Amino acid sequence: MKPVTLTFIEKTRIAPAMWQFIFVADKPLPPFQPGQFFLARTGNMFSAYLPRPLFLAPCDEVAGNWPVSRFQLTLSARHLADRGLAWLFSCPPARKIDAFGPLGCGFTLPATTKNLLVPIDFELGMGVFLVGSLFTMRKSLNVTLAFESKNPLPAAIVRRFPPHVEITTTLTTDRLLWPDAIIAIGGIPFYQRLKARLSAVRLRPAPGLAQILLADAPLRPCGVGACGLCAVPTAAGSRLACLAGPVFDLATLDLEVLADD
Amino acid sequence: MIDLAPAHKIGLSLKSPLMPAAGFWGYGPNRYAPLVSAELLGAIVTNPMTLRPRRAGPSAPVAEVDGGIILPVDLPNPGLKKIIRQNRKFWRRAPIPLIAHLPADAPDDLARTVSALDALAVFAGFELGLPPDASPADAALFTRTLIRNTDLPALVKLPFPGKPHLAEAALKAGAVALTLADAPPAAAGTTAGRFFGGGVHAQLLPHLQHAAETFPGTPIIACGGIHTPADVRACLQAGAIAAQLDSVFWANPQQVQQILRYAQGAKSDDPLPSP
DSSP states (O other): OEEEEEEEEEEEEEETTEEEEEEEEEEEEOOOOBTBEEEEOOSOTTSOOOOEEEOOEEOGGGTTSSSEEEEEEEEEGGGGGSHHHHHHHTOOTTOEEEEEEEESBOOOOOTTOOEEEEEEEGGGOTTTTTTHHHHTTOTTSEEEEEEEOSSOOOHHHHHTSOTTEEEESOOOHHHHHSOSEEEEEEOHHHHHHHHHHHHHHHSSOOTTSEEEEETTSOOOSSSSSSSOTTEEEETTEEEETTTTOBEEETTTBOHHHHHHO | OEESOTTSSSOOEESSSEEEOTTSSOSSSOTTTTTSOGGGSSOEEOOOOOSSOBOOOSSOOOEEETTEEEEOOOOOBOOHHHHHHHHHHHHHTOSSOEEEEEEOOOHHHHHHHHHHHHHHTOOSEEEEEOOTTOOHHHHHHHHHHHHHTOSSOEEEEEOTTTOHHHHHHHHHHTOOEEEEOOOOEEEETTEEEEEESTHHHHHHHHHHHHHHHHSTTSOEEEESOOOSHHHHHHHHHTTOSEEEEOTHHHHOHHHHHHHHHHHHTOOTTSOOOOO
16 A cells, blocks of 8 residues: 555546546556555545545556556546545546555456356446456457446447457357356446356356455445444455455355345 | 653653644554654554454444544444454554453443453553543543553543543542543534644643643643644643644655654754744
């Protein structure tokens, strides 16, 4: 974890209710995993909110070429309900934002992976370009991005992915049997549906098969493991989402308890 | 050096008057490194420890309001056994004194918790947290339970705003220092809990002054919304001997380092560093 100053460069609408933010760090950052987060100070001196977790990803043109100083973040309209992120939406270009990170544990892709399935809840926003750095440089990897979306995917987003990445909006039984690794980004109901469908076709999904990002996990207030308030139930007992996560093994997380919370 | 327990046979000497408040640091290891240097703290006050595990209540959102946050205070912790197992190694080589924070639980549980922690011989003192609805009889009972099970100094953290009748009962029962105060009760929307933030500081000051006048000679530790070096100075001028930092750790850990550096050489008349 290190302090970093992010300069907000621009905000671009990439879908009807989705924006891509571009930031430049004051210094190039060494590699970190997608799903690890930075805590950013938002608000001003009279409305100092708790630091917000930002799931940054290297910009397309620099993905894989660490160290990186140019990062992207996608947010959807639903994030406007969050006071801190709403402040981010209102930032003028060149605004400097104090942050520190990376924190937590992100997605990891074993070197032996051949077939990767990436189910993403498109409406969540933040998953759209988050994990690209895991596969854009590995052309031998068979990748399928499965976006769950109520609306057609914008062509501009589809074009952003390299040709070896298959993009679909349907998650068929075949596709659930095909991968040897799954990384998913969505909310708890999305993961419950995914787990149910995986269980239906694979009977008992092997531990380690599917990693999920608790994007809506309460990573605050402290975000560093000091307050103990972000504990989530797992098969191995209670774990802090900000330290042991926010990426967890789908097989070990108790989604029912999380859904009740 | 300051002594939080000058009248106590063992004492509790700190090289800095600043320490984290319970709930804001963890149980030992520095989670804020490298933003905050642990060696600049006078002591580490641990997160609350109870004999049995406690989980945060369901749907316990943090409510952000102007000036701070409202947090349901369920005192979640994994229970004494697990806390000891996870932290004993660090505690043994801790670079600064450790103060164990113990909520006023059931007296029997509190006694067992104190005995177990005292036997480890890693703590320099105990801080007892009294609940908002504690009576003077409760304050006396829990303080006596604490000091019967340890020879170490007993600090008592009072509910906001530092109720004098509770302080008096705790001191009579053997407490050596007072922490003023726990966070005030608050509610917003569906969240009910306690209010943490810079807004608490101004409310705290007159109560600090009153406590210092009412209990002369008793070390008083200020706690509540201390977010700047100026806040520390105001607390010391109001009669506190030390201060606990709380929500500033969450809101702006970088600022904590600035406060700690200031306190290293701080005298109440020193000019303040620019923000």
